Every structure is written in structure tokens, then in C-alpha cells.
Amino acid sequence: MEISKTMEVVMASSKLDAGISCFDIETGAEQLRLKSCASPPHGLISLSERFFVSSQVRESSSSSSGSILHWSRDKPVADVKSFPAEPISPLVSNSDGTYIIGGGCSGNIYLWEVASGRLLKKWNAHYRGVTCLVLSDDESLLISGAEDGCVRVWIFDDIGRTAATHLYEHNFSEHTLKVTDIVTGHGGCNAIIISSSEDPFEYVEFFLILLYALVWRNISQVWSLSKGKLLRTIDFPSAINAVALDPCEHIFYAGGKDGKMYVVSLTGENTSASKYGMHIVGALSDNSNTAVTCLAFSKSGVLLVSGWEDGRIRIWDTKSKQIVRMLQHSKGQVSNVIVVHRPLNSASQTSMATQSSASKRNASLLPPLDKYVTSTDDNDDFKTVTASQPPLSRVTDALYCSSDVMKSQIKELQQEGSTAASQLELDRLRVECKRSLQMSEQWKKMHGDLHQFCADELVDYGRNGCAK
Template sequence: MEVVLAASSVDADIGCWDLQSGAEQLRYKTCAAPSHGLISVGSRFLASSQIRDSSATAGLVLYWDWSKPQVEAKSFPAEPIRPLAANHSGTYIAGGGLSGDIYFWEVETGRLLKKWHAHYMGVTCLVFSEDDSLLISGSEDGCIRVWSLFMIFDDLKRKEAGHLYEHSFSEHPLEVTDIVIGYGGCNAIIISAAEDKTCKVWSLSRGMLLRNIVFPSVIDAIALDPAERVFYAGSRDGKIFIVALNTERMFSHNHDMHIISSFSNLSKAVTCLTYSASGNVLISGSEDGMVRLWNTKEKHALERTLKYAKGPVNNILVVRRQLDSSKSMSSTLQSPSSRRQGSLLPPPLEKYSNSTTDEDSDVKTIVNLHDGRSGVDVSYMSSQVIFNQIKEFQNRGSSASEMEMERLKMDCRRSGQMVDRFKKMYEDMLEFYEDDFLKEGQTKT
């Protein structure tokens, strides 16, 4: 079943509706998510960052099980986290801090695998690439950076490189409000929106700006058409613009030529957008607390309106829920002894990295970067499990090496004894021939 989820920045429930029928499902209590702070982790459970107090020094991340309205697990990162992102299989979660740091956790264990300083100001957006090998971040300083996880987790390359990021785009002078990435892996395009009233299209393979589109109002949300012919831009004046999209490098003083059309019957700003490819439906959230579904086939006619709450909607998700999510979760997670009684969710996220474990072992974290959207259930294998297996193999290898060393020592002793015997035989033969030669010489004389 495909569902629509909506959250707000004020204390409110997470709304949930059946995408096809519009019937309201279970509401999840209670959530105050920042923009881009609500995610579905591998379609198994919901997670959301929380910023309830602007003066708070520690962060808060909440987990909800699909079948229960109450919060099931709480995590307290080292600082407030704004955007969250999960890879497609739900094995890793990335979080962007107000300090500009990015945190990378392993879901199964909650272990903080990496933390690095990504931006000079707070992180506002985080997006994984189609193949989960890249992480794209946007910041309050207007900078967009592309991070290769292979580089992040490769200590040797990281030391050799002058910087960690693959690309750094700094053409936005103001805060980045949204980022989407297309298909094609390293050949994909990136579209960014910012408070400078522009959207920019970037080439990931060439690391360059392809197109700059100027709008009459600030764009807070963008959504990409699956065919990548157009993208949708939600503005603060209540309009949703349809923008032509191609990969040609194109600059013109007539910026309106890129905007095909717009549609609106909204009274307040459009704050979030997402696209459901299965139904060709564009879904928008706005400050008036309404979720709207637009039929993209019929000139973007308003198909349905879902009433969320009195507060603004700032997060919209479309998730294909697993009806037997609890069973699949229990089959993939380890023993629940370390978890809260009765909960099948993973443990909370670590506040700090376990540096002791890292220093004591020569085994680095193994990150599985693959496309997990095939619908096949992913069996979690934590880095600690892999570490224990490697240790076992090392111990086996040590025992075998010791046995081999003893065998070689024994062979060496036998070889030494044979050399001594041959040396003795040589000396005896030499003495015999010397005596025989002397006797023959005396006889001739």
C-alpha cells in the first residue's frame, strides 16, 4: 500500500493517508520536524529529527513503528539535527547538524560510523544518489557539495586528497532550501533551490552549472518529473511553476522562457513537494495546513485535498508500506535484548563515535553501497558482526600459521642434520684421497 505522510514544524501528529483512496490511516504522535527532517527508513519505520527549542545544545531523533502511534525510540545526537536522509535499503542514516557537520550512522547498531565538517554554516538539505554512493548536501551558506562515500570511508584516499568533497557548487549567494537528484548515477543532474529566487541545474559528471532559472518569488520546494522532462517548483507566493528541463548549457537574459506554466489555488506558500511515479501525482504541502494531490496528466488539475492540521506542512513523503513490516523487521534485526522491551526497532543512534573500538581494531567499517530498491528484504549485517567474523578468521589463520612455522622449523633441523652428515662424508673422503695420494707419491719416489 502506498501512503502519503505529512509533518509540521509545530507539535502535531504525523498525518498518514492512503494515496489511492485518500482514507486517513494511523496518526503518529507527536512530532515537530524541521524541513527535510522526516524520512522513511527502508520503508520499515519512520524517523524524524526534532528542533523544539532553538537554544538546545543536543539533538533529538525519534523512531515510530508503522503499527504504533507512540514514539518507540529516542536518540540524542551531539547537536541539533535538521535534515535526515536514509539510503534506499535503510541500512544507513545521515544527518546534518546546525554546526555544518554531517553524521553518518549505521541503522542496525545505531553506531556513529563517521562525522565530518561539511559546511561553514548549518546543513539544510541531504539527499542520497540513486545508487547510494553519493551524498549531496546544501547549506545556509548557499553552498552545495557532493560527497563520495567511497572517499569518506577510504582512509588512504582521504589523506591523499586535498578535500573530501567531489564537487563544491557555490553559485547560490543565499540559503539552499531544497535539492533533488535525477537518475543515472554519476551522470545524473542535480537541481537546487535557494532563497535567492533561483533554481539551478548542475551536471554531476562535469561538475558544472547547466542552467539558471530566476523566479518571481522564493522557491522552497522542488520535485522532479520521473522522465526528467520538467521539474516543479513551489514558491512562497502560492504558485507551483512547471519548468522545462534538458541537459543543454543554456543562459539567457529572458529567464521566463524556461518556465512553461504555473498553477495554483493556494492561499499560502508552498513549503514541500514530492512526486508519486506510480500514479503520476504531484503532492504539495503548504502553510495553510493542507496537502493537495495534483493530476499531472490532466493539465495539473486538483485531484484531492487532504486536511492535515492548523499548522503549516513542511514535510511530505510518499512511501510504499510493507504490510508485514513487523515480521520482516524481526527477521532482520539481531537479538532484542539490547532494545526496549517489546520494540522491534533498532537501538538509538550513538551520540559520539566509539573511538576505542576503532583504535583497537585494524578492521575498518564496511559500507555496502548498492541499489536496495528491488523489493528484496535486506538482511542487516552490522560492522561489529563483520568485525567478529574477521577476528575469527584471523585467529584461524594464526593457528594455521603457527603449525606451518613449526613444520618449517622441523624441516630446517632435518636439513641441517643432512648437511652435517654430507659434510662429514666429504671430510672422510677428502682425508682418504689425501692419504692415498701421499702413499702413491712415496711409492714412485
């Protein structure tokens, strides 16, 4: 059986029309440059690692129109251009690429279904433009940040939303200016959330769904999320543009306007201190004195990719704390860096034109995203289906169909043809089928363990009875 080989690729974009650059994270070689792209911060995403989607910077601050571009993998020119009702800045998608969520300059949040392009839902989330969007690791919660300084946690899955009395679960209004970045850790509703802002006190705040911490310059307070109380204070020497959470969640990195990436401990004692301040255990810097604009970890969690104001991308080894590669994206500041997997196939790379034309013949394009909700009532209920695995207590027949049913659906889709939309649905069904089989194996193991336990108890009882 042939094993598909992949490589990790760093994708970077800027607010200038410099396109999207794709670099091999191991060698630094540029693999591809996607043309005609000027994306705002948090406006570049990978859609199931088969497509790339980017919102576009609006022509002027007074412009009421915007666009979203779609690229197929390995194709330098955008396939589809969508025109939403307003300029969109941040984008996020769920893991299997079923949905795209976008934040508008008016404070609205939009939810699109990828396969059909339908706008399923639009709601007013903030008083000013949305700047950040992120999903929790189980994709049950959506966290948004905005120019109004608010960070809100929205219920994204159907089970949680049905039980809720209102759409958002939590509202944090301690920031006073624009939220610049949000990241979340593992644990679903118990995850760590970290956000940064342009507040004049230069603070970053991080949350636990059970514990909430605000990091505010020169002010020491403690909060609890469930009770709205502050937990921890960290004083940064510089304003923070971007944050990245270590996969082990022991530390996080905060990229500052002073050109340093501060290393902050999440597990250290409150009395720990360094020359940078309480809880800050160190800093990474190349003495360039140019602002850090965005951060992303490699899939291995060892390499930290940083975008900078000077248009360069610096890749750090977090173990040695050294720069291992420096890449040039453009002359303007880098607004986004993401790390994705890309198939390693030298033949396809050397025959890109042939592959491009073949893909046009064999697969249709993703449909453009709708401008308006098709329903006459924006508040009509909608159904989201996520492929994330819920806890055992929430396993239902609706979430886990039998593997035979899923295999039948996969076969039907393959017979219908490999269009872009059906391929995404095919990928989703394969993920659900795999997880259903894993769940079946877990139940078999539990049954076997229980059977063995009962057998051992009977044998022990028999021996004890005979001994008496």
C-alpha cells in the same frame, strides 16, 4: 503463493507538535497518526519502509540539544528516542535502511549504522547549519546543502572515496543564502541535481555532473560542472521553497512562495519562453495565495504531492493538471511530505492494539543512535556497504557473494530470532541475494548468446567451405 498487497501512503509532518499524519493517496482516508512529532524541513524519512525516523525541532535557536524519534510501522507512539550531540535537521537513509545520515546545526554531518546505533563518522561539512541531504540513485554520492549557501557533493562509497584526494568531489558556492531543497535524478555520477535557495535574486540552480547550470534571476550565464562554468539561466517570478524532478527527467516542478508550482522544461530549446519566463512552460495553482513548502512524487510518477503553508496537502494529477485530493494535516505549515508503501491488511488495521503488543513480544526495538564516535579518532576510516548495483566493470567477489552463502546467512538469521535489527540485515541480504541471482542470469544469457554466435559462425564457415 500469496501476493503481499500494499498501498501508497502520504506521510506529512510540520514544525508544530502535530504528529505525523498518514493518508491513503488514492482515497485520502487517514490511516494513522504518529504522535508527538515536530520535525524541521527534510527531517522525516522512511527507513526501509519498516520504520519511520524524524529529527525534532529544537526548543529555541540557542538550544544545544536535539532529539531523533523512531517509530515502528503501524505504531502511533515513538519506540526509541535518540539524543545526538547537537540538533539535527535533515535526515537521509540508503535504500535498504543500513545507514542514517544527519545534518547538524553546526555544519557537521553524522553517519550512523542502524542495526547497532553506532556513530561511524562525523565530519565538518559546512560553515553553517546543514539544511538538505540527498543520496544519488546509486548511493555512491551524498549531496548536502546548508545555510552558508554551499552545495557539496561527497563521495559515499568506499571505492570512490579510496581513489579520491579529498572527501568531497564538488563544491558549489554560487548561492548566497540558505539552500532550501535538493533533488537528484537517475544516472549516479551523471545525474541531474536541482537545488533551490533563499537568495534575494530568487533563483534555483540545477547541475549535471558533467554539466552545471545555475538559475539566477535576471542574469544569463552558462557553466560546465567539470570546468565550473554556468550552463543555463531561468528567471522565476517568486522565491522557490521546494523542487521535485519528474521521473522521466523532462521537467521539474518548483514550489514558490507565491502559491504556484512552476513547471520547468529540461529539454526545451533555450529560445522557448512563456508568460512566466524562459524555460518555464506553465504553473499549477489553486489561487490560494499560500506558499508551497514541500513536494514529493508518488511511486507511479503521475501524482504530485504538495505541502502548503496553510497546513493542507494538495495532490495533483500531473497529466490533467488538476487537484484530485486535498488533505488537512494541521493548522501550521507542512514541513515534510513523503510517499511510502504500506501493507494493505484490513485485519491488522482493525486490531492495531493486538498487533502492537505482539510486536513488542516478538521483536526488539532498534537501538538508539550513539551520541559520539566510539573510536578515539574521528578521522578513522570506516566501511560502508551499499546494496545498489554497480556497473559490470566494478563487479567484484566482495560486492557479490554466491547465492548459496547468502541463503545460508539468511537461514542463520531466521534461526536466531526476528529482532528489529536482524530483520533489517535479513532484508539487506535478501536484496543482495536477489541481485546476485539476477547477475548470474545475465552472465548465463551472455554465455548462451556467445555460444550461439560461435555455433552460427562455424555453421556458416562450413557451408561456405563446402560451396567452394
